Amino acid sequence: MTRRSWAIWCIVVAFLLAITFVAIPQQQAQYYLTGNLGGVGGTVTTDKGKQETSFSGAIGFRIVPGEKSGLTMSLVTLNLVAKGVPTAAGDSGVIGLLLAEPEYKGTYDPRTGQIAVEFQSILHYGLIDQKKGYLQRNPKGEADLFASYTERMAGKLTGKLPANLQPAEKGSIKFDGEVTLTLSSAVLGAVRDAHLLATITIDWSRVFALPAQVLKVQPVFIGTGPTDPHATGTAFNTLMNYANVIWNKCGTVRCLKLVVNPAIYINNEAYRVLDSDAEIAALRALANVPDAVEVFVVERWETNLACSKGGGACYSCGTASAQVVSSDQQLAVPCPCPSACTGYCPCGTCVCGAVNYYHLAHELGHALNLAHPPGPDGSLAASTVSSNMEPSGFCCDNPSTQSSKNCRNASSPFLYWGTATCTGVPDIKD
Numbered sequence: 001m002t003r004r005s006w007a008i009w010c011i012v013v014a015f016l017l018a019i020t021f022v023a024i025p026q027q028q029a030q031y032y033l034t035g036n037l038g039g040v041g042g043t044v045t046t047d048k049g050k051q052e053t054s055f056s057g058a059i060g061f062r063i064v065p066g067e068k069s070g071l072t073m074s075l076v077t078l079n080l081v082a083k084g085v086p087t088a089a090g091d092s093g094v095i096g097l098l099l100a101e102p103e104y105k106g107t108y109d110p111r112t113g114q115i116a117v118e119f120q121s122i123l124h125y126g127l128i129d130q131k132k133g134y135l136q137r138n139p140k141g142e143a144d145l146f147a148s149y150t151e152r153m154a155g156k157l158t159g160k161l162p163a164n165l166q167p168a169e170k171g172s173i174k175f176d177g178e179v180t181l182t183l184s185s186a187v188l189g190a191v192r193d194a195h196l197l198a199t200i201t202i203d204w205s206r207v208f209a210l211p212a213q214v215l216k217v218q219p220v221f222i223g224t225g226p227t228d229p230h231a232t233g234t235a236f237n238t239l240m241n242y243a244n245v246i247w248n249k250c251g252t253v254r255c256l257k258l259v260v261n262p263a264i265y266i267n268n269e270a271y272r273v274l275d276s277d278a279e280i281a282a283l284r285a286l287a288n289v290p291d292a293v294e295v296f297v298v299e300r301w302e303t304n305l306a307c308s309k310g311g312g313a314c315y316s317c318g319t320a321s322a323q324v325v326s327s328d329q330q331l332a333v334p335c336p337c338p339s340a341c342t343g344y345c346p347c348g349t350c351v352c353g354a355v356n357y358y359h360l361a362h363e364l365g366h367a368l369n370l371a372h373p374p375g376p377d378g379s380l381a382a383s384t385v386s387s388n389m390e391p392s393g394f395c396c397d398n399p400s401t402q403s404s405k406n407c408r409n410a411s412s413p414f415l416y417w418g419t420a421t422c423t424g425v426p427d428i429k430d
């Protein structure tokens with residue numbers, strides 16, 4: 001190669017490299033500050049006046065370094081759960097709040113450390129379901145999904161971080177914060193505003209997605225206790241294992257971890273077989289854990305009820321009142337497949353036996369605020385066609401596939417920051 005051709009070659013390579021760096025910008029470094037709230041004192045004003053209560057939950061900021069030592073700060077998580085308070089119509093039930101949008105940009109003053117963010121929150125409390133019922137759905141297409149009416153609150157977060165904040169890959173800092181919320185869109189209107197002050201430790205991390213988030217699951221069985229050989233819940237561990245498989249697939253997008261509490265037992269044989277919506281409601285009223293999604297597992301549902309609801313359902317989806325009701329018969333569908341189920345089988349031919357391995361993963365997806373595909377639906381978020389969130393019947397299983405969209409859109413007031421390793425990959429990249 002001559003000296004001239006070598007020079008031309010170098011110019012061409014330099015030009016191609018320049019185009020590459022322009023066309024594919026380097027990913028901007030981003031950091032997170034995350035912390036959990038527990039037993040934080042506050043007030044909720046209802047139509048009976050100001051009430052003292054306590055809040056738990058999680059808070060998270062995304063921090064992106066900018067030019068000249070500046071930084072961009074956004075609120076990406078503010079999950080709040082409060083104990084029920086008196087209203088004119090009775091106890092409110094557990095109050096839950098979560099951000100209406102994935103991100104709200106705020107301001108940070110490097111000289112003083114002061115921050116401020118305005119945002120919108122989705123508000124729900126159990127009394128809304130009692131007084132308004134659930135949003136109406138097609139009984140054949142979406143009988144396992146009972147979505148709640150929700151309200152909106154306009155919020156403002158103010159607080160103080162260290163001055164001249166320098167992002168770090170690990171370590172902790174102190175955060176003093178104040179949250180005020182005012183009702184902006186009402187359905188029932190019993191809760192008018194809320195206020196809390198908190199001083200907490202928040203942790204630095206530098207990751208491509210949010211740090212690990214944890215959802216507690218509370219199993220509820222029928223029987224005298226864990227030594228009862230006839231207690232329900234024989235299918236629960238298997239169903240939970242498959243739920244973990246589905247939600248672990250979010251790992252490369254978002255780390256979501258399911259943690260199971262010790263089981264609660266209800267010693268009442270009347271609930272072993274469920275035969276009406278009224279009986280389901282009565283059972284659900286018997287357990288209300290304030291920081292977890294209850295999963296009631298009975299022996300079986302009456303056949304027509306099982307066929308119309310797929311043998312299980314999620315109530316108050318995506319809220320702090322979310323509950324799942326299922327049965328051990330998910331893994332013991334009667335043979336031959338009940339004729340009553342043939343009209344409720346979106347996935348095709350009815351089968352029997354151990355069928356619905358991915359049923360609980362699907363119902364917990366509803367508890368995580370996901371609609372049936374494509375959504376969104378009311379306050380429920382969009383999900384992916386051909387993913388586990390596709391509806392199924394009692395005699396056919398939900399898909400075993402997870403999607404990036406499902407992982408991104410999952411939310412619940414119960415989610416808190418934790419430590420977990422998530423290594424799975426979504427089957428559907430959308």
